[in-house]
Amino acid sequence: METAIGYLPAKGALDLSALDVSEAAVDELLRVDREAWIQETESIRTHFEKFGDRLPAGMSEELESLKQRLSKASCHA
8 A cells, every 4th residue: 555655565475374464463564654754855855964965966865855745645544
């Protein structure tokens, strides 16, 4: 399924029968914490600033795109 950070397996799409893992644990592992990702984008931006004009434009563009997707996403996408 498509999320703000990319594609993740849909609920039930993974064969976890051989694993001792609860459904709640899988749900948590596949949850996108929107607020945490928004904070992470600021950390990434700060890191990118260290490279100045040597940073490929595409990396800044991807970061901006991620920030836009996160701003439009629901809190538990």
